[in-house]
Amino acid sequence: MHIADIRKRAEAFLRETRKEWYEVGAGLKEDVRLSEIFAEYADLFTRGNVEALAALAGSEEDEAERLRLAELRGFLTLAHIRNATRESSEQALLFETRTMVKTSDGESIPYRQSAVALLNEPDRRKRGFLENARCEALAEKNTFLEQTHRTTHEMADDLGFEGYLGMMTALKRYPLAPVRDEMARFLERTEALYSEAMGEAMREAGVPPSSALRHDAQYLSRGAKYDGLFPAEKIETSARAVCASMGLDLQAEGRVRLDIEDRPLKSPRAFCASLRVPEEVYLVIRPRGGYDDYSAFWHELGHALHFAGVAADAPFEWKRLGDNSVTEGFAMLFDHLLLEPLWLEDVLGGEASDYAAFLAHHALFELYMLRRYAAKIDYELTLHQGAELGGKDAAYREKLSAATCVDYPEVSYLDDVDPFFYCANYLRAWMLQAQVAEALKTKFGERWWANQKSGGFLTEIWRDGQRHDGDSLSRHLGYRQLTTEPLEAQIRNLIPR
Secondary structure, rough: OHHHHHHHHHHHHHHHHHHHHHHHHOOOOOOOOOOHHHHHOOOOOOOOHHHHHHHHHOOOOHHHHHHHHHHHHHHHHHHHHHHHOOHHHHOOOHHHHHHHEOOOOOOEEHHHHHHHHOOOOOOOHHHEEEEEEEEHHHHHHHHHHHHHHHHHHHHHOOOOHHHHHHHHHOOOOOOOOHHHHHHHHHHHHHHHHHHHHHHHHHOOOOOOHHOOEEEOOOOOOOOOHHHOOOOOHHHHHHHHHHHHOOOEEEEEHHHHHOOOOOOOOOOOOOOEEEEEEEOOEEEEEOOOOOOOHHHHHHHHHHHHHHHHOOOOOOOOOHHHOOOOOHHHHHHHHHHHHHHHHHHHHHHOOOOHHHHHHHHHHHHHHHHHHHHHHHHHHHHHHHOOOOOOOOOOOHHHHHHHHHOOOEEHHHHHHOOOOOHHHHHHHHHHHHHHHHHHHHHHHHHHHHHHHHHHHHHHHHHHHOOOOOOOHHHHHHHHHHOOOOOOHHHHHHHHHHOOO
């Protein structure tokens, strides 16, 4: 297939898959027809196209074109593998959507709903019963996840890479080891702060820190007692006001389309669906209230504004591909406004004292998630050393439990894995957003979200889409490299000692 045709077909494929996910998540339809879409584009995800792109990228002398070809090669390679593992992946998805689990009261509820029920169950005994039921179901789902894992590793070898890790080294814009190493240093520096704060939170909840389990941390992170601070009816109006104060339009002159209609099958969590970049981006929300609702909405708003801000004439690769640490970084820039005391006062009213307890709580579980993801990248580098899975479940439990100070169940050792090291994108995004926020404060003041010029500053960066990776964007902002130090400083300022 000619390179121009590959780009055209790849863009059409992404548009169709994004539309499918949007319609299902928005509650407009029930069935996902991803298999049909992959079948329609079978001519795109061929080994011949994958090898042709590898050869072209390796021989291209123009740096800009070489980077574009490298991104396209990575996309086709991983899509080729996803297509080959589609059956086991869909079986895992169907198992999850069709499985029922029993509560301690004998009620049968959908597996997916049980995750929400667990977050909202204050009774530790009932929570433990539900967690065990979920783990029993997950043990069955692992049959499909194991097949996907083994097939993926076999295909990496068959495509000529030095295993799965060799494939990631060849296809990612950045190396994984520095991310793991930076997070290892972060774990060491925050160990005392975290163990003290999490231990105190567990004791207040009546949970002995020495016997804290994963579901205890999940329940505590929910922070239901702070829901009253975040009324559902203020989400959209506050977003419009903040965007206007930054010199931005929430709907980007019609390119961002708000889907706020309530439908029975609509996802309870906000999400962003970029059907056509930058022309057609959906921000879907079903407001319920609570800080988790706000955090999810503002995260997806960051994605939506970024996608809608990409230059219309940007190449396909910078609109759709590139280092996702960048778009995740802008999403996190906006959701991390909930860690800004002044922003909470400006947007929700009240005084600093109204938010002090919430901020300490939110900062603690921000730290929990960072430490959890630090353990995840370390574990996933261990997991993907080969196709064999013996002992990997024990490694998962050991690394996650040590980092978070709560006992993780071994059965989640494959379910709690981001395909193709997406966890590294999240970690780099965490670092990047803190640096962007620090730069915004330096340029436009502590209340940068209230400065009309801040929107223009971001808009200029957004025009490039993901042409630049997280590292080069960090250097553009005046930093030597991506680092956790600004983020760590923010967390330390909010958690009382």
